[in-house]
Amino acid sequence: MAKLIEGKLVAKKILDNLSDEILFLEKKPCLAVIIAGNDPASKIYVNSKKKKAEELGIKSIVIELPENCTQQEILEKIYTLNNDDSVNAILVQLPLPAHIDTKEVLEKINPIKDVDGLHSYNLGRIASGNKPYSYPCTPMGIIRLLEYYDIAVDGQNAVVIGRSNLVGRPLSYMLLNANATVTTCHSKTKNLAKITGQADILISAAGQKGLVKAGMVKKGAVVIDVGINRQQDGKLCGDVDFWEVEPDVSYITPVPGGVGPMTICSLMQNTFDLYKIQNRI
Numbered sequence: 537m538a539k540l541i542e543g544k545l546v547a548k549k550i551l552d553n554l555s556d557e558i559l560f561l562e563k564k565p566c567l568a569v570i571i572a573g574n575d576p577a578s579k580i581y582v583n584s585k586k587k588k589a590e591e592l593g594i595k596s597i598v599i600e601l602p603e604n605c606t607q608q609e610i611l612e613k614i615y616t617l618n619n620d621d622s623v624n625a626i627l628v629q630l631p632l633p634a635h636i637d638t639k640e641v642l643e644k645i646n647p648i649k650d651v652d653g654l655h656s657y658n659l660g661r662i663a664s665g666n667k668p669y670s671y672p673c674t675p676m677g678i679i680r681l682l683e684y685y686d687i688a689v690d691g692q693n694a695v696v697i698g699r700s701n702l703v704g705r706p707l708s709y710m711l712l713n714a715n716a717t718v719t720t721c722h723s724k725t726k727n728l729a730k731i732t733g734q735a736d737i738l739i740s741a742a743g744q745k746g747l748v749k750a751g752m753v754k755k756g757a758v759v760i761d762v763g764i765n766r767q768q769d770g771k772l773c774g775d776v777d778f779w780e781v782e783p784d785v786s787y788i789t790p791v792p793g794g795v796g797p798m799t800i801c802s803l804m805q806n807t808f809d810l811y812k813i814q815n816r817i
Contacts, residue, residue, distance in 0.1 A: 538782045539685075541760070541789045543677070546684045547801035551592060554808055558593040565594045565811035567651065567803075568617050571629040572601040572610060572636065578629050585627075588800055594807055597623070603633050610636065611644050618646040624814055625651035625807040630702075648813060651806045654701060662709045669813060670806045675707035677798025678739065678760055679714070685787060687737070687758055690715040695732050697721045697748070697775070698741035703762055707739065728752070740775035750780040758787040762795050 558564065567589050571582050582598060589596040599613055610628075617623050626649045632638050642650075647657040648669050653676075658668035671679075682689055694716040698704030708720045719731055723742075729752040732738055740748050741762035753759060763775030774791035782788055789795055811817075 538759075538785045538788045541681055541685055541787050541794060543681060543789060543794045543797045546681060547677075547797035550680070550801050551588075551804060554804060555592045558808065561593075563815075565625070565807050566597065566623050567594055567625045567627065567807045568597040568599065568620075568623045569627045569629060570599045570601065570610065570613055570617075572605050573603040573633045575631065578631070582629050585800060585803060588804060589807070592804055594804065605633070605636075607636055607640070610641055614641070614644045618644075618649060623649065624811040625649055627651050627803070649810060651803060651810060653706070653806070659701065659706060662706050662713070665713050669810060671710065671802070672702060672706045673802035673806065674703045674741075674762060674795060674799045675710050676802040676806075677795060678707060678762070679710055680802070681760070681789070681795070681798055682737075682758075687787060689737065692716050692736040693719075693734055694737040694739070695719045695721060695735035696739045696741065697728070697732070698743075698762070700741070703741040707741070711737075742775050744775055745773055746775075746777050748776040748781060750777070750784060753781050753784060755784050756786045757784075759785050759789070760795065761789050761791050764791065764796065 569582055571578055586596040586598055601609060617626050626645050628641055642654050645655055647655045650658055651670055653668055653670040653672040658670055661668035689711060694711045696704050696708045699720055699722045708718050712718045721728055721731055732752045733754055735754055735757055737758045738753060739760040743763050745765035759776055759781060761774035761776040765773050767773050772792045
């Protein structure tokens with residue numbers, strides 16, 4: 537039987553320590569979030585981030601813009617936040633409305649305030665083996681889970697399904713920087729099952745329900761499921777067919793309660809880390 541990788545438990549421990557550190561600060565860290573449009577899921581995510589920040593003693597600012605806002609309006613908000621010394625971290629909630637150029641928006645955030653780690657400066661630092669101001673939140677959460685459970689990365693075969701800038705691409709580089717041998721798979725990959733079957737560490741971030749099944753996983757592998765999908769009954773599930781795969785692997789993340797809590801945990805840690813960099817602590 538596989539050991540469960542409990543992201544909820546790990547996140548609580550990290551955030552409890554973070555709360556203790558913030559408690560004694562005279563000036564508190566500040567996270568600013570820009571949300572444009574009426575996407576229900578985005579609103580839920582933003583509210584949960586605001587609530588968690590306030591629980592930890594982090595000041596939270598939410599700037600709401602309408603669905604029909606212009607590119608210039610968003611860029612002006614970012615410009616203001618970039619130049620506000622009281623704001624340490626800036627997050628633009630994705631996805632943005634279809635008419636907005638997301639890449640340009642993310643590039644206008646000052647890299648030293650880029651809490652999501654999505655500016656090309658920070659992504660480029662990761663790709664070149666250097667430390668960025670911030671690592672993208674979900675990949676950083678996954679690395680912390682591996683560290684917490686003392687799962688070796690050095691010398692292991694790691695397969696990442698997904699190549700987005702949010703997860704797959706930066707995570708592949710982060711694993712490579714940790715001396716794993718990394719294969720990145722995506723929608724055009726041929727013989728996916730053959731490749732995943734060789735992985736010591738398999739991470740799926742494809743957003744495709746039931747993509748990874750028992751015959752695709754090496755016996756004793758570590759399986760990290762980043763996918764968030766809905767079943768017909770409305771319950772959440774991942775990319776991995778949990779009950780098929782679980783008997784054959786050594787470690788596995790549940791959905792929910794695995795990677796998800798670590799993403800918001802990393803966001804809070806990144807906010808604090810950017811605060812320390814800016815205040816030279």
